[in-house]
Amino acid sequence: MHSHHSHSGDYIAHGVDPLEAVTAQAVKMKFHTYCLTEHMPRFEAKYLYPEEWNSKRDESAAIAKLQQDFQNFLDHAQRIKNRPNPSNTKFLIGVEVESCDLNHIEYARRLVEENRGVIQFSVGSVHHINEIAIDFNQIEWDRALAASGNNLKTFLLAYFDLQYKMLRNLQPLVVGHFDLYKLFLPQDLRVDLETGACGTSGTPVSGISLINQWKEVQAAVVRNLQYIEKYGGAIEINTSALRKKLPEPYPGKDVGLLVKRHCGGRFVLSDDAHGVAQVGVCYDQALNYIVHELNLEKIYYLTEAADRQSVRLEAVPIDQFESDAFWRLYRAPK
Ligand SMILES: [Zn+2]
Ligand SMILES: [Zn+2]
Structure with a gap:
């Protein structure tokens, strides 16, 4: 399992839990590959979150702490990676790029460059x-929509345009939670299907595919996917959406079919x-989604070359993936 x-x-x-506890859980669950990102x-x-400020609201101290935490993470992750473990779980070291804005994307490129030899992918x-x-809370999500003129189409285009800039700059091997904007999308939001304007009239958003409703949005998604195809990246099926009680993982089926x-x-x-309780969480639902909704023939994973540094994508046929011992041990009974 990966x-x-x-x-x-x-x-x-x-x-939630310390890195040692999270990685011990991955070993206990006999993960084949577990990436620390x-x-x-x-x-x-x-861009600091409320919990990252200290009591004195000292800005430079808060920012310096993030820098130090990250270096500590890289050191610790290398120790875990280089240490034998009873399941032979392969730990790979990556970094999640947040793409706050263009400056941050550029900074990410430099950071990955400077830590080449440690960071294996992003x-x-x-x-x-x-x-x-x-993805912080409803108030912030509402503010982000308001900043798009309360227009859902404009909001989605801004998201996919920033994603495209990130892709062009970084060519990340893994593209994270492709449709994260749906996390706080209010199901009772009403939208004008022509213009994308949100208001009290219009169609409830719960009944529409956000991707296929507007051809400009669909074209932006296709543009991004074709670019990922060209440089050789992969899209993650991310189960945190299921853990947060959304009906589908990231990405949903509308995006998933376009990825195919x-x-x-x-x-x-x-x-x-x-945290520990989230290792392999909702993977049984993800398996169902992979096999019965997306009908995938293969699933990919990252594997390390003999130099123990460079990584590449490798495919597993779905029948092999389905017969992984993981499912016998950790699939919830029907
Ligand atoms: Zn994350
Ligand atoms: Zn994330």
Whole structure:
């Protein structure tokens, strides 16, 4: 079994358990490959989350702490990677890029470059629209929509345009939670199907495919997927959406079918765990989604070359993936 995206409470404020406990759980569950991909530091005060400020609200101290935490993470991750473990779980070291804005994307490129030899790949994610976090809480999500003129189509185009800039700059091997904007999408939101304007009249958003409703949005997604196909990246199926009680993982089926068409169906699997209880979480639902909704023929994973540094994508046929011992041990009874 694989996960290409994880965090811990040691190095990120909203994580739950220590990195040692998270990785011990991956070993206990006999993961074949488990990737440690802590968030890269943010360096502007406006992007700090409330829990990252100290009591004195000292900006430079808060930013310096993020830098130090990240270096500590890289050191610790290398120790875990280089240490034998009873399941021979392969730990790979990555970094999750947040893509707050263009400056941050450029900074990510430099950071990966400077730590070449340690960081093996990046998870390219977008967490902000109009410089406002979309995965923090409902108030912030609403603010991000308001900053798009309360227009859902404009909001989605801003997300996919920033994602495209991130892809062009970083060419991340794993593209994180492709449709993260749906996390706080209010199901009773009403939208004008022509213009994308949100208001009290219009169609409830719950009944429509956000991707296929507007041809400009679909074209932006296809553009991004074709670019990922060209440089050889993969899209993660991220189960944190299921853990947060969304009906589908990231990405949903509308995006998933486009990945099959435009990006060679190159999917990897991720739990995006922030604690022990989230290692391999909702993987049985993900298996059902992979086999019965997307009908994938293969699933991909990252594997390390003999130099123990460079990584590449490798495919497993779905029948082999389905017969992994993991499912006998950890699949919830029907
Ligand atoms: Zn993320
Ligand atoms: Zn993450």
